[in-house]
Amino acid sequence: MxxxxxxxxxxxxxxxxxxxxxxDQPFMVIGRLIPKLENGIWSYHEELYEQPYESKYPxxxxxxxxxxxxxxxxxxxxxxxxxxxxxxxxxxxxxxxxxxxxxxxxxxxxxxxxxxxxxxxxxxxxxxxxxQGFTLETQDVNLLACRFYLKNGFDIGAVDTMLYSNSKYKDENAVFFYSKF
Incomplete structure (x- = not known):
């Protein structure tokens, strides 16, 4: 302990x-992370929403x-x-x-x-x-979580635009983060 x-x-x-x-803790959706892969290197920018809203995942x-x-x-x-x-x-x-x-x-x-x-x-x-490291997946619209992982040394490793396509979260993309020890 x-x-x-x-x-x-x-x-x-x-x-x-x-x-x-x-x-079922709610979180505020204030925008989305928009990752971009160029020459094998991930970068990103943020799109902030004029009207944030609350969401939660069961x-x-x-x-x-x-x-x-x-x-x-x-x-x-x-x-x-x-x-x-x-x-x-x-x-x-x-x-x-x-x-x-x-x-x-x-x-x-x-x-x-x-x-x-x-x-x-x-x-x-x-x-x-x-x-030798961590891996995790979160949604691009969970921008506050994305910021948290980036601040804690995680890197974007992949984006899946289809993972949620058959769900009520169909407008969200999965962002896979990695942290090597």
Whole structure:
């Protein structure tokens, strides 16, 4: 258990998994990230919207698969015994990247370093598992998340314009981010 100034980051267990109350947390869509690949190098610019709106993605996954597993884990971030966020990830042995499946911070607690603290804890675990970096996917319209990952040393590695084409998110593109350790 890591404890810093009344803060704890602990592994999710069957005993504490119900502490996780961050399900279906909304986020503000203030614009979109527009990546561009030129000569093998990704660049990007932002398109800001005149009318931001709130969105959220439903929680689909069974958290049990992250508990007592050799190749996946979830960490919970507590402050004053209240769970304010979590990160879920697993190993991809073939690529040596740890895949971040979900990183969520309560809306009222964003911008306070919680996401970065969870990334750091996840990095420790990934290194212990022999991983050499992170991979994750987020939507181009989740511009605040894209900014967070870029600020934390992630690079754009790919964009998929078809992934959501048959869903209600058909106007969104998937952006794949990578961070090498």
């Amino acid at each position: 890591e404890q810093i100034r009344g803060i704890e980051i602990v592994e999710m267990t069957f005993d504490n998994k119900d502490d996780y109350e961050c399900k 929680e689909h996954e069974d958290l049990d698969e992250y508990i007592n597993s050799n190749d996946s884990i979830a960490f919970l971030y507590y402050s004053r015994r209240k769970c304010l966020g979590h990160i879920r990830l697993g190993t991809v042995e073939e690529t040596k990247f740890a895949s971040i499946d979900r990183l969520i911070v309560l809306e009222s607690s964003r911008g306070k370093g919680i996401g970065t603290a969870l990334l750091n804890k996840a990095r420790e675990w990934a290194l212990q598992k022999g991983m």
